[in-house]
Amino acid sequence: MKNLNEQQQKKKNTRLAIALGAFALLVLVTSFPFWQAVLVEISKSN
Amino acid sequence: MSTYAAEHHHDDHVPTGWRRWVFSTNHKDIGTLYLLFALCMLFLGGASAMLIRAELFQPGIQLLHPDLYNNLVTNHALIMIFGAVMPAAAGLANWMIPLMIGAPDMALPRMNNLSFWILPAAATMLILSFVVPFFPGGGSQINTGWTLYPPLSLQVGMSMDFLIFAIHLLGISSVLASINIIVTLFNMRAPGMTLMQMPMFCWTWLVTAFLLILVVPVLAGGVTMLLFDRHFGTSFFDAAGGGDPVLFQHLFWFFGHPEVYVLLLPSIGVLAHVIPTFSRKPLFGYKSMVGSMLAVATIGMVVWAHHQYTIGMSLGAVTYFMIGTIIISIPVGLMIFNFIATMWRGSMTFETPMLFAVAIILMFTFGGLSGVMLAVVPADMQYHDSMFVVAHFHYVLMPGAVFGLFAGVFYWLPKWTGHMYDEVLAKWFFWINVIGFNITFFPQHFLGLAGMPRRIVDYNVMFTEFNVVSSIGAIIFGLSHLLLLYIVIKTIRGGKKADAKVWEGAHGLEWHLDSPPAFHSWSTAPKAIELTDTYEKPQ
Ligand code: HEM
Ligand SMILES: [Cu+2]
Numbered sequence: 001m002k003n004l005n006e007q008q009q010k011k012k013n014t015r016l017a018i019a020l021g022a023f024a025l026l027v028l029v030t031s032f033p034f035w036q037a038v039l040v041e042i043s044k045s046n
Numbered sequence: 047m048s049t050y051a052a053e054h055h056h057d058d059h060v061p062t063g064w065r066r067w068v069f070s071t072n073h074k075d076i077g078t079l080y081l082l083f084a085l086c087m088l089f090l091g092g093a094s095a096m097l098i099r100a101e102l103f104q105p106g107i108q109l110l111h112p113d114l115y116n117n118l119v120t121n122h123a124l125i126m127i128f129g130a131v132m133p134a135a136a137g138l139a140n141w142m143i144p145l146m147i148g149a150p151d152m153a154l155p156r157m158n159n160l161s162f163w164i165l166p167a168a169a170t171m172l173i174l175s176f177v178v179p180f181f182p183g184g185g186s187q188i189n190t191g192w193t194l195y196p197p198l199s200l201q202v203g204m205s206m207d208f209l210i211f212a213i214h215l216l217g218i219s220s221v222l223a224s225i226n227i228i229v230t231l232f233n234m235r236a237p238g239m240t241l242m243q244m245p246m247f248c249w250t251w252l253v254t255a256f257l258l259i260l261v262v263p264v265l266a267g268g269v270t271m272l273l274f275d276r277h278f279g280t281s282f283f284d285a286a287g288g289g290d291p292v293l294f295q296h297l298f299w300f301f302g303h304p305e306v307y308v309l310l311l312p313s314i315g316v317l318a319h320v321i322p323t324f325s326r327k328p329l330f331g332y333k334s335m336v337g338s339m340l341a342v343a344t345i346g347m348v349v350w351a352h353h354q355y356t357i358g359m360s361l362g363a364v365t366y367f368m369i370g371t372i373i374i375s376i377p378v379g380l381m382i383f384n385f386i387a388t389m390w391r392g393s394m395t396f397e398t399p400m401l402f403a404v405a406i407i408l409m410f411t412f413g414g415l416s417g418v419m420l421a422v423v424p425a426d427m428q429y430h431d432s433m434f435v436v437a438h439f440h441y442v443l444m445p446g447a448v449f450g451l452f453a454g455v456f457y458w459l460p461k462w463t464g465h466m467y468d469e470v471l472a473k474w475f476f477w478i479n480v481i482g483f484n485i486t487f488f489p490q491h492f493l494g495l496a497g498m499p500r501r502i503v504d505y506n507v508m509f510t511e512f513n514v515v516s517s518i519g520a521i522i523f524g525l526s527h528l529l530l531l532y533i534v535i536k537t538i539r540g541g542k543k544a545d546a547k548v549w550e551g552a553h554g555l556e557w558h559l560d561s562p563p564a565f566h567s568w569s570t571a572p573k574a575i576e577l578t579d580t581y582e583k584p585q
Contacts, residue, residue: 013153013229020225020259028263031297032271 060565068163071155072565073140076162078462080137081455083165085531087129090173092524094122099486099520105507113179115503116189121176123192124209127309128216129169131443134451135312136161136223139251141462143227145556145563146245148236148572153229157222164219171212175205191501193298196283196291200275207276210269217266224255224262231255236555236571242336243580245554246329249336250315253343254308260347261301261308268297292357299350307346309443311339313450314381317403319554320453321385322581324400325392326551329581331384338377338384345374355426364423371421375414382411397549398472402453405480406445413441416491431501434494440487449480452530459534460548464562465541471533478526485519553581 004012060066070076098118101110110118140158144151152158178184185203199206231244231252244252272294274280281287283294322329329335349370351359359367385407394400416438420426429435460466489512494500498509505513544561558576559567 009233013233016229016232017154017157017225020228021221024221024225024259024263027260028267031264031267 069159071151071159073144073152073155073158074462074563074565076152076158077137077140077142079162080133080140080165083162083169084130084134084137085534087125087133087169088527089531091122091125091130092527094118094125096520096524098122099517101503102505102513103517104514105505105510107504110503112503113187113189116191116501117176117179117187119501120188120191121172124172124212125169127192127305128213129165129172131309131447131451132220133165135251135254135309135447138247138312138316138451138454138458139223139227142458142556143230143248143251144234145461145559145567146248146554147231147234147239148555148568148577149230149234150566150568152226153234154226158226161219161223161226164215164222168212168215168219171208171215175208175212178205178208179203193302194269194272194294195298196272196275196294197285199272199294200284207273210273213269214266217262220258220262224258227251227255228259236568236577238574238577242333243577245580246318246332246335247312247315250311250318250339253339254311257304257308257311257343257346261304264297265301268294268301271297292354295354295357296351299353300347302353303350304343304346306439306442307342309447310450311342313406313447313454314339316450316454316457317385317406319552319581320399320403320457321388322553323457323549323551324397324403325389325394327388327392329384330387330390331380332581334380335384338380341377342374342381345370345377349374352421352426355423356430368421368423372418375418378414382407397456398467398469398476399453399457401473401476402449402456405476406449406453409441409445409449409480409484413438413443413445416441429494431499432494433490433498433500436500437487437490437494440483440490444483444487452479455534457549459537460544461556461559461561461563463538463541464544464560465537466544466548467533467537467541471529471536475526475529475533478522478529482519482521482523482526486516486523487519489513489516489519553579555579 061069067075067079070079097110098115101108101115140152143149175188179187185205186201188199188202188205188209190198190202190206194206194209231248235241235244271280271282275282275284275289281289283289283291285291318329318335349367351363351367352371355364355367385403389404396404416434420429420435420438456467456472493509493512493516496509498505546560547557548561549557555568555572555576556563558572558579
């Protein structure tokens with residue numbers, strides 16, 4: 001880890017946090033249609 | 047031992063009064079808040095468990111209306127999982143992660159405050175979902191169990207809406223806390239500490255946090271779809287409108303199975319510190335620990351339907367889920383073997399945290415074995431929804447999550463409070479607690495195998511004896527927690543002064559700070575020499 005000043009550190013932290021938050025939202029949004037497809041797939045009888 | 051922070055008391059402004067807690071951005075105070083909250087919830091959830099066991103003491107319906115019984119079963123699980131275990135683990139994370147990686151605080155202190163203070167609101171919602179039906183016009187009680195399966199959950203009254211909002215709030219809190227932990231571990235490590243040099247507790251929380259942001263949104267999506275089905279005319283899960291209730295089961299267990307690792311992993315992290323400390327040996331197989339944890343998390347994401355073998359999946363699907371589930375026992379076993387190898391030929395002593403650690407290894411493995419039984423599809427057709435399942439998950443959750451947290455609390459309590467806890471009382475607590483636990487849950491294996499279903503208020507007289515034993519065990523087990531409470535309060539209020547390095551065999555940055563550490567610790571990064579004090583190098 002490089003020594004960052006407080007300002008840079010804060011910016012870096014906020015950026016990563018926003019990225020992770022966006023990722024969580026993406027998971028939330030995709031979960032709606034995705035699961036219906038999974039359901040159709042695995043309940044097909046062979 | 048003098049520390050940097052101790053030499054610089056002048057920048058140590060400790061706010062006072064209620065503002066200190068409500069507006070706190072200090073990781074130690076927020077950690078304390080999380081832990082106290084979890085303790086309250088442990089007693090609330092425990093009270094509901096005691097009522098359940100009181101009712102099951104005899105066949106027939108004695109104390110509780112069947113609806114109330116089901117409501118209690120639902121609330122017990124939700125309160126224990128979301129109110130007790132997860133917040134307690136988050137409390138340990140808040141307290142210890144910055145101390146362990148040499149960071150002055152969590153990366154996002156204000157968000158940290160928010161993550162905690164959402165919890166009391168969520169708990170209020172959760173408790174309301176339990177009590178609302180008792181008021182006129184409050185609708186029916188929640189009788190679905192914590193899994194909230196439709197169509198039942200579509201038929202429950204407004205208490206289900208309170209519960210859905212509680213889950214939304216709890217989910218937001220967990221995701222925010224996870225983001226905070228990931229950012230802290232990625233960005234705030236002391237200069238010179240690489241990821242592969244992080245203390246194992248930090249690793250377990252890193253994996254846990256990623257699991258949480260991957261699965262909690264799916265649960266949130268699922269319960270939101272429930273909410274829409276209930277009020278806005280959609281039919282995601284309503285067969286009458288062309289929906290499919292089984293879809294909810296997939297959504298729920300896609301969250302639910304990884305959730306068990308969320309409950310387990312932080313406690314595994316605690317063991318990875320406790321066992322080396324009291325074996326006076328470095329942790330065996332650091333890299334394989336990290337590797338198996340990543341394997342557990344990855345495979346754990348794709349085995350969810352072992353909770354739904356009986357829904358009529360295709361043969362290919364059940365076979366896949368069975369094999370996947372059984373494969374997970376390999377990396378989990380590896381972690382256990384690493385712990386055993388760490389103890390092997392160590393000069394072990396058995397202070398309370400270590401007693402819990404050894405008990406965990408024995409009993410968690412036992413729960414893992416019944417898990418493998420349940421993973422086998424044809425066998426699970428018999429075991430499913432029986433008390434055997436209840437016995438199984440209590441044998442994994444109680445040692446794997448709760449006892450691990452107890453071990454962590456005893457291990458770090460002297461660090462937090464500056465006082466040693468009463469070792470004699472703590473050992474008493476350990477023995478009563480562990481014996482009480484086994485008396486409560488061991489007979490439930492037999493009950494399940496003999497055919498007693500779970501989540502039913504009444505049972506056939508042939509099940510009486512084991513239920514009596516189980517309920518007596520529950521009284522011992524439940525009451526033992528009063529002793530825990532007493533020990534904790536006693537330690538907070540005083541006791542033998544703890545050294546900076548509380549345990550002779552302990553390693554890591556946190557032991558280079560005073561006990562208790564100053565309000566602001568690691569304001570300057572740890573020195574290189576302190577960074578070399580890890581479990582990993584030979585001593
Ligand atoms: C005082 C200690 C405890 C006792 C006596 C106890 C007892 C019980 C009982 C009697 C049930 C209901 C069984 C049934 O379905 O008929 C139950 C369910 C459950 N318990 Fe516990 N328990 C305790 C602690 C815990 C803890 C600490 C956790 C979480 C880590 C937990 C998690 C669960 C879960 C997930 C269920 C399933 C609920 C459901 O499927 O609806 N329990 N417990
Ligand atoms: Cu599972």
